[in-house]
Amino acid sequence: xxxxxxxxxxxxxxxxxxxxxxxxxxxxxxxxxxxxxxxxxxxxxxxxxxxxxxxxxxxxxxxxxxxxxxxxxxxxxxxxxxxxxxxxxxxxxxxxxxxxxxxxxxxxxxxxxxxxxxxxxxxxxxxxxxxxxxxxxxxxxxxxxxxxxxxxxxxxxxxxxxxxxxxxxxxxxxxxxxxxxxxxxxxxxxxxxxxxxxxxxxxxxxxxxxxxxxxxxxxxxxxxxxxxxxxxxxxxxxxxxxxxxxxxxxxxxxxx
Numbered sequence: 420x421x422x423x424x425x426x427x428x429x430x431x432x433x434x435x436x437x438x439x440x441x442x443x444x445x446x447x448x449x450x451x452x453x454x455x456x457x458x459x460x461x462x463x464x465x466x467x468x469x470x471x472x473x474x475x476x477x478x479x480x481x482x483x484x485x486x487x488x489x490x491x492x493x494x495x496x497x498x499x500x501x502x503x504x505x506x507x508x509x510x511x512x513x514x515x516x517x518x519x520x521x522x523x524x525x526x527x528x529x530x531x532x533x534x535x536x537x538x539x540x541x542x543x544x545x546x547x548x549x550x551x552x553x554x555x556x557x558x559x560x561x562x563x564x565x566x567x568x569x570x571x572x573x574x575x576x577x578x579x580x581x582x583x584x585x586x587x588x589x590x591x592x593x594x595x596x597x598x599x600x601x602x603x604x605x606x607x608x609x610x611x612x613x614x615x616x617x618x619x620x621x622x623x624x625x626x627x628x629x630x631x632x633x634x635x636x637x638x639x640x641x642x643x644x645x646x647x648x649x650x651x652x653x654x655x656x657x658x659x660x661x662x663x664x665x666x667x668x669x670x671x672x673x674x675x
C-alpha cells in the first residue's frame with residue numbers, strides 16, 4: 420500500500436458557508452509525484468470559538484494514520500503575531516484557523532519524526548513554527564526584489580520560471596538538481612526575514628532572500644518558497660523533491 424500523506428486545508432467562505440479546501444494541483448503533485456495516497460486535513464481540529472486549539476491527542480490520531488504532512492501554498496498569510504510583529508496591512512488575507520493548526524502540527528510532526536514538506540505559505544509556516552520571522556512585504560524591503568507574480572497574465576505565465584536560485588553546494592536540492600543553479604517561479608509577497616535557528620539554507624534568490632531550507636536533524640523536513648507542484652513532471656528538481664518526500668513517507672510506513 421502506498422504511504423498516506425495529509426495535506427492541510429485552507430478555511431474559506433463560500434455562499435455563506437465555511438469550507439475546507441485544497442487546490443487540486445497540490446493533491447495531484449503529492450499523489451503522483453510522491454506516489455502517495457492523499458488525505459485532506461481540516462484546518463480546524465478543535466473548536467476555535469474561544470476554546471483551546473489542537474491537542475496532543477489530535478496529532479497522535481493523525482500520526483497513527485499518516486506517513487507525511489504536506490503544507491500547501493495559499494493566498495492567505497501567517498498572522499504576524501505568531502512571530503512577534505504587528506500587522507502592516509489590515510487588508511492582508513488571513514486564515515487564523517489554519518495558523519492554529521499548522522504551527523502546532525509542524526512542531527508535533529517533527530518531534531514525532533513524521534516527514535514534512537512545505538511550499539510557499541507552508542514554507543513560511545515552517546519557519547515561523549520553529550522560531551523564525553517573516554517580511555510582510557518583501558518588495559518594500561531595501562535590497563530586495565519584487566517577488567510577486569503579474570496577476571494580469573494567464574495562470575501558466577504567472578507560474579513560468581521567473582528567476583534563478585543558488586542552491587547550496589552539497590545540499591539536498593543541489594544533489595537532486597545535479598547543479599548549484601536552478602530556475603524557479605515566483606509568486607509571493609512575503610518571505611523569510613529571520614531564519615529559524617535549527618534550519619539550514621538550501622537555496623537563495625539573487626537578492627539574497629532565503630528561498631529553501633531543510634531541518635538536518637529531522638527525518639525529512641524541507642520547505643521551498645516557490646511552487647514546485649506546478650507541472651512538477653516537467654522539472655527535474657520538482658520531480659526530485661516530491662520523490663524524496665515520498666521515499667521518506669514510505670520509510671516511515673515501513674518502520675510502522
